[in-house]
Amino acid sequence: MAVMNQDKSLQLEIKDLSMSFGGIKAIRNVSIGVQSGEIYSIIGPNGAGKTTIFNCISGIYKAQQGSIRFENRELLGVKPDRIAQMGVARAFQNIALFKGMTVLDNLMSARVHLMKYGLLGAALYLGACQREEVQNRDAVEDVIEFLDLQSVRKSPVSSLSYGLQKRVELARALAMKPKILLVDEPVSGMNLEEREDMARYIIDINEEMDITVVLIEHDMGLVMDLSDRVTVLNFGTKIAEGTPGEVSSNPEVVKAYLGDEH
Amino acid sequence: MANFKISYREDTALFQNLWVKSWLGIFIAAMIVLPFLLSRYQLSILNGMGIAVIGALGLNLLIGYTGQISLGHGAFVAIGAYTTGLLAGTLGVPFIVALPVSGTTAALLSLIVGVPSLRLKGLYLALGTLAFGFIIEYVLFHWDLTRGDTGMAVPKIGAGGFFIETELQFFYLIMFFAALATLVAKNLARTKIGRSFVAIRDRDIAAEAMGISLSKYKIMAFAVSAFYAGVAGCLLAYYQKWIVPGNFDISLSIAYIAMIVLGGMGTILGSILGAILITGIPYGIVYLTDALRGTYPNLSGLIVDLKLGIFGLVIVLTLLFEPQGLVGIYRRIKVYWKTWPFKY
Numbered sequence A: 001m002a003v004m005n006q007d008k009s010l011q012l013e014i015k016d017l018s019m020s021f022g023g024i025k026a027i028r029n030v031s032i033g034v035q036s037g038e039i040y041s042i043i044g045p046n047g048a049g050k051t052t053i054f055n056c057i058s059g060i061y062k063a064q065q066g067s068i069r070f071e072n073r074e075l076l077g078v079k080p081d082r083i084a085q086m087g088v089a090r091a092f093q094n095i096a097l098f099k100g101m102t103v104l105d106n107l108m109s110a111r112v113h114l115m116k117y118g119l120l121g122a123a124l125y126l127g128a129c130q131r132e133e134v135q136n137r138d139a140v141e142d143v144i145e146f147l148d149l150q151s152v153r154k155s156p157v158s159s160l161s162y163g164l165q166k167r168v169e170l171a172r173a174l175a176m177k178p179k180i181l182l183v184d185e186p187v188s189g190m191n192l193e194e195r196e197d198m199a200r201y202i203i204d205i206n207e208e209m210d211i212t213v214v215l216i217e218h219d220m221g222l223v224m225d226l227s228d229r230v231t232v233l234n235f236g237t238k239i240a241e242g243t244p245g246e247v248s249s250n251p252e253v254v255k256a257y258l259g260d261e262h
Numbered sequence B: 001m002a003n004f005k006i007s008y009r010e011d012t013a014l015f016q017n018l019w020v021k022s023w024l025g026i027f028i029a030a031m032i033v034l035p036f037l038l039s040r041y042q043l044s045i046l047n048g049m050g051i052a053v054i055g056a057l058g059l060n061l062l063i064g065y066t067g068q069i070s071l072g073h074g075a076f077v078a079i080g081a082y083t084t085g086l087l088a089g090t091l092g093v094p095f096i097v098a099l100p101v102s103g104t105t106a107a108l109l110s111l112i113v114g115v116p117s118l119r120l121k122g123l124y125l126a127l128g129t130l131a132f133g134f135i136i137e138y139v140l141f142h143w144d145l146t147r148g149d150t151g152m153a154v155p156k157i158g159a160g161g162f163f164i165e166t167e168l169q170f171f172y173l174i175m176f177f178a179a180l181a182t183l184v185a186k187n188l189a190r191t192k193i194g195r196s197f198v199a200i201r202d203r204d205i206a207a208e209a210m211g212i213s214l215s216k217y218k219i220m221a222f223a224v225s226a227f228y229a230g231v232a233g234c235l236l237a238y239y240q241k242w243i244v245p246g247n248f249d250i251s252l253s254i255a256y257i258a259m260i261v262l263g264g265m266g267t268i269l270g271s272i273l274g275a276i277l278i279t280g281i282p283y284g285i286v287y288l289t290d291a292l293r294g295t296y297p298n299l300s301g302l303i304v305d306l307k308l309g310i311f312g313l314v315i316v317l318t319l320l321f322e323p324q325g326l327v328g329i330y331r332r333i334k335v336y337w338k339t340w341p342f343k344y
Ligand SMILES: Nc1ncnc2c1ncn2[C@@H]1O[C@H](COP(=O)(O)OP(=O)(O)OP(=O)(O)O)[C@@H](O)[C@H]1O
Pocket: A021, A024, A025, A026, A044, A045, A046, A047, A048, A049, A050, A051, A052, A053, A093
């Protein structure tokens, strides 16, 4: 680990991160290094602290201790919107779409920071405003096509099935034009076919769009198939890290995590 | 895919189909012809409605779109009206300057509630904006310049012998600004500004995680909303020719809330419908009770006094039975006709 943490090629580097809520220590001294271009998974039983790590990266929670560096810039203490603008996108575990909007508007909302026109331009819908709106619509259409959302483009998100809403959640994060994508349990509650589609999309996003993916998932099959490397958390502590093969044969992991299920 | 659009520019156009365009044509024609058929009294009702439309659009951008409650909208109308009173009445500044300055002053003062709104949510924001309204009312009553209960005179709009003074002239002036206010609100709603507002309303944490600055857009929502109120106040001041603090008490804020709730929160059309109806209700009551005046001479005065209670009732009943307001009903009817008989 020590060697890895000094690696300058790490895109995302979490060091000795600790976060507690009142008396509960949600994560303790966790260090994780994600390289540019990989699919990196974080697994662990319910309540292990996985989502808390994402919330710390996104700036939604402020960890009491440690550091989070993204492309060599410290994220701790930076506001969530600034972190997002640096290229850190997030697909939420509990669907957090803008439910009063259509699919299209949800995706367009993720590109607010990419449009530079001001209030006056918007009020009159002139020049730069119109041009940027059309350009960004173009980019959003690419995402819609990529994730096969054409047929629901104009539908209110609240009218979609759970599986489709999960896909829109991913699409919205993708529409931000991120460098790194934090995906929290993308296939939970989905049927087999939807799971396979989602796995395909994540691989395509990683390979074709060249976006680093950090994945939280309980579906072991998916994690094993997709991940370059995996970190295992238990009770807020990191208990193992390695390739899917290494991790799944680690006795401590088997005991703490896989052991419960098999 | 029957409705597939060739270009995105077309897809985002303001007036998308023939249906909307023909309604717009009919509306404009009516606006030009109608005033010649109406009495002065009837025109004065329409003028009141036109001013209310501007204020209601502003409040809907804040409450309906951004989800930030305000019980102090009337205070921003007051700020606009008194800015006009001070500029035009005391300093002789012309209308063309007084109007934007009134809007801007209200927008600047909205920072007093906009900035705390980053911390205050729901009930606390409601109380904060309510308190702001009372403070403004207090200042208007006690500040030397605003002359308390006596009120302020506002001069006529115009120069070099031409003045806007008749109901008909005001009608065209007010309708022009109401239409402009509607167009601007529509534009804001369909750009990144409106999307940011709605994103903050629907899921503020997700909005932030998508790169939307909560502080920037919340403060912007308060400022835009107050600007609209300030412009409405400016027009009201010129139209009434005389302003007193009592014009802008809590009942005005409640009336504006009733407008957007009844019309439909988070919609432009709803703001307009609500403004028309809520402004019209007191006149309707007067009309109805006039018939009974012979037998019950005090009735109309009594019921007009109950205006505030009626607005409160409208808010509660709408929220209970049709939370999306009249626009919600309109949408349902539209869907019904589209699918009848089995269009798909
Ligand atoms: N906002 C919060 N306030 C209090 N406690 C919290 C908060 N967020 C998380 N926790 C606690 O921190 C611990 C870790 O929660 P977290 O959501 O990170 O788990 P997780 O690994 O994502 O679990 P799951 O697989 O069920 O999603 C839990 O004990 C949880 O109750």
